Amino acid sequence: MDNSAQAPLQTAEDPLFIGGVGLKSRLFLGTGKLGREELIPEIVAAAGVQVITVALRRVDLSDKSGNVLSHIPVHVQLLPNTSGARTAEEAVRIARLARACGTGNWIKIEVINDSVNLLPDGYGTAKATEILAKEGFVVLPYINPDLYVARDLVNAGAAAVMPLGAPIGSNRGLRTKEMIRILIEEIDLPIIVDAGLGVPSHACEAMEMGAAACLINTAIATASDPVHMAEAFGLAVAAGRAALLAGPGRSLVAGASASSPETGKLTAFLEANAASG
Amino acid sequence: MEQKTKELVINGESRLCAAHSLSDLLKELGLGESAVVAEINGKIVSRQDFAVTILAFGDKIELARFVGGG
Amino acid sequence: MTEKSFIPLGDGFFHQLADKKRVFAAAAQKAENAGREDVLRAIGKSVLDEDDFVLLTSPAASRELEALAERALSETLRRFGRAKQLFAPLYLSNYCTNSCVYCGFHAGPGIKRKALSPDEIETELKALAATGLRQVLLLTGDAPKRTGGSYIALAVDMAARYFPTVGIEVPALTLEEYAQIAKAGAGSMTMFQETYDQRLYARLHPAGPKRVFANRLDAPHRALMAGIRQVNFGVLLGLGDWRFDVFMMAAHARFLQRMFPEAETAFSLPRLRPIGERKNGGDENGRVFVPSPVKDRDFVQALTALRCFVPQAGITLSTRESAFMRDRLLPLGVTKISAGVCTGVGGYAQPAPEKTVQFFIDDERSVDEMRDSLGKLGFQPVFSDWLLPEKGELPLSQALRRSLGDLGHHKSRAPF
Structure with missing residues (x-):
């Protein structure tokens, strides 16, 4: 990791530790559907991105051009995913192949056997996580925000948990907000919201809630100007995080109003009883 | 030694190749070594072994590389 | 067994005591300077953390006892009904x-x-x-x-x-x-x-x-x-x-x-x-x-x-x-x-x-x-x-435990 140069929107004071690495940016970038992969270095520069996901596919022997790695700056942490895997075994195979590329041991586990909604299979994900964590991978599993699955992942040795905000590519934002909130409270691992975040305010909201980071793909890749959209997401993630750390003020508690005629009723008996202390 | 052409199954397709080692095969296919991961008959071959991995007739070879993904 | 011979559980609360004492001391000191707004903010949070709890039991919060009681009332009603x-x-x-x-x-x-x-x-x-x-x-x-x-x-x-x-x-x-x-x-x-x-x-x-x-x-x-x-x-x-x-x-x-x-x-x-x-x-x-x-x-x-x-x-x-x-x-x-x-x-x-x-x-x-x-x-x-059956059938808790597997393991069960 390049520690000397610090891009804009990166902060050294509030690092996110995953797999022993202290990340200065809490915006992860997905590169699917980007098309113009030559934009990646500009995106990294504009948004301060430090983690980028890629997929593993068979080489197309009739069209050998294009190697996404050639566009990814050397100091960026690569996060290959196991997209295409329909079972735990397939995910494990893809992970091992990805590691053989020599670019690190991080892996995002996606086990999806649902072509309609692309929802992940929590059971298969947990199974793959346990196997790969034992083999020394830094495992970031992608799941539906389910507390039981998340607990299994903690026990299986995951380095973080990545619950979806909404189905992949839907850009519908934090549809699963309540469930993600529960994960943030109950699970002692970084919670990285992945999938479904459509606009920067979604990402900001996730960070204000206490998410450790956000992974954005479709919203950036399909924007008219991916570089500036990435920058906007970077600002939003940083803003949400800063707001969380600044300690938001009080919001009104339902029913607790100073002008309510019920005020003073619940504890009035203490005054009456004061003599017997 | 004579260079025999071998029938190999590469990414699911049958091909006749003259390559002796995996390194040779990648050169024959026009692929850079650094970008590719390889599996032969279900076993991953680490990059440092490409040059010394000798291909046999009928070997099933999977060649994969990173692409954009979410 | 004496105090010296007893060995506490390795992953038990005993090993948290020192840390929790520090948390309490720091939060209690902070609470000394707390004002009405701080207390009401804590009362209004949907999920309280340890520092909030120390604040709510501190002398500062005693002045807002009615607000605290209102929150407790609504929390009790929501969770337990009547x-x-x-x-x-x-x-x-x-x-x-x-x-x-x-x-x-x-x-x-x-x-x-x-x-x-x-x-x-x-x-x-x-x-x-x-x-x-x-x-x-x-x-x-x-x-x-x-x-x-x-x-x-x-x-x-x-x-x-x-x-x-x-x-x-x-x-x-x-x-x-x-x-x-x-x-x-x-x-x-x-x-x-x-x-x-x-x-x-x-x-x-x-x-x-x-x-x-x-x-x-x-x-x-x-x-x-x-x-x-x-x-x-x-x-x-x-x-x-x-x-x-x-x-x-x-x-x-x-x-x-x-x-x-x-x-x-x-x-x-x-x-x-x-x-x-x-x-x-x-x-x-x-x-x-x-x-x-x-x-x-x-x-x-x-x-x-x-x-x-x-x-x-x-x-x-x-x-x-x-x-x-x-x-x-x-x-x-x-x-x-x-x-x-x-x-x-x-x-x-x-x-x-x-x-x-x-x-x-x-x-x-x-x-x-x-x-x-x-x-x-x-x-x-x-x-x-x-709802528990009469004695003779397995109480629900035991049946549930049996289906979960081992009585002795306290970690949540393995994923598979």
Whole structure:
């Protein structure tokens, strides 16, 4: 990791530790559907991105051009995913192949056997996580925000948990907000919201809630100007995080109003009883 | 030694190749070594072994590389 | 076993004590400068953290007690509706080898000792069940030879024939003993740490097995490992710094709740009444050691803050408190109360022998009277906690545990 140069929107004071690495940016970038992969270095520069996901596919022997790695700056942490895997075994195979590329041991586990909604299979994900964590991978599993699955992942040795905000590519934002909130409270691992975040305010909201980071793909890749959209997401993630750390003020508690005629009723008996202390 | 052409199954397709080692095969296919991961008959071959991995007739070879993904 | 020879559980709360003490000290200091807005902000948060809890039990929050009470009221209503559980304690024996300075049962002359025989236990259970109660709490003093693990397991086994819900409040037992008792049908255990201040604890427990602080501290953990489903924590208010003790108690419960997500955690808030009051069960001179009496106002603050900090936990209020207090605290967080109580040995089939009580009761309402009172106050008296079949079939907790696999493993089951 390049520690000397610090891009804009990166902060050294509030690092996110995953797999022993202290990340200065809490915006992860997905590169699917980007098309113009030559934009990646500009995106990294504009948004301060430090983690980028890629997929593993068979080489197309009739069209050998294009190697996404050639566009990814050397100091960026690569996060290959196991997209295409329909079972735990397939995910494990893809992970091992990805590691053989020599670019690190991080892996995002996606086990999806649902072509309609692309929802992940929590059971298969947990199974793959346990196997790969034992083999020394830094495992970031992608799941539906389910507390039981998340607990299994903690026990299986995951380095973080990545619950979806909404189905992949839907850009519908934090549809699963309540469930993600529960994960943030109950699970002692970084919670990285992945999938479904459509606009920067979604990402900001996730960070204000206490998410450790956000992974954005479709919203950036399909924007008219991916570089500036990435920058906007970077600002939003940083803003949400800063707001969380600044300690938001009080919001009104339902029913607790100073002008309510019920005020003073619940504890009035203490005054009456004061003599017997 | 004579260079025999071998029938190999590469990414699911049958091909006749003259390559002796995996390194040779990648050169024959026009692929850079650094970008590719390889599996032969279900076993991953680490990059440092490409040059010394000798291909046999009928070997099933999977060649994969990173692409954009979410 | 001595304090030196006892080895606490490696992943137990004992190893958290130092850190939690630091958290409390830092938060308490911060609370000294807290203003009204800070307190109201904490009250308004949907999920409280440890610092918030210390703030809400601090003197600063005492000024906003009504707001705290309102939050506690709404939290209780949301989680528990208007249901209030009823139970009664059955003291099986008051033989005790400890010398707890504050307790009516402490070893020494002046108290009539009795342990119920199996037949007597049966008689008492029958009589108690006839009142309509379906939840019983079995208690003993600390006398391992006379009323140890197997005596307790036998009593649980018998009680499970009359009551779907059986709890125990007994000295710290071993993992094996808890497993035996769980198998016999106990669904809950109660363990008051009394105080989490180790120096004070040592002074209060000069002799007997209870001296070993860490053994008592780990008991709830062992019980959960053994498959007991619910653990009831408590500190004796009036011994030490109540703010510190209530904080540590809550931290202890949350620590174990995180480790055993399927378990139920609950609290009791027994409060010693000041010296001089006959209604406390002291030594033969009526003297009881109460170093730091807790005022009513502080007691309400402890209850309401606890309700806000651990919203899912049940809170029990015993008959140490008067009917007046109990009625007014029910809406603010109490979810379980006793009725028709005798705190002497036995006492349901026939009156307990004089001079055997642990403490004097300040609310003498019978089960029927309590049921009526609850109704008038707008509450729903609940006798059975879960739907459990009669004895003979496996209680739900055991069947569930069996399907989860091993009784002994406390980590959540492997993914496959």
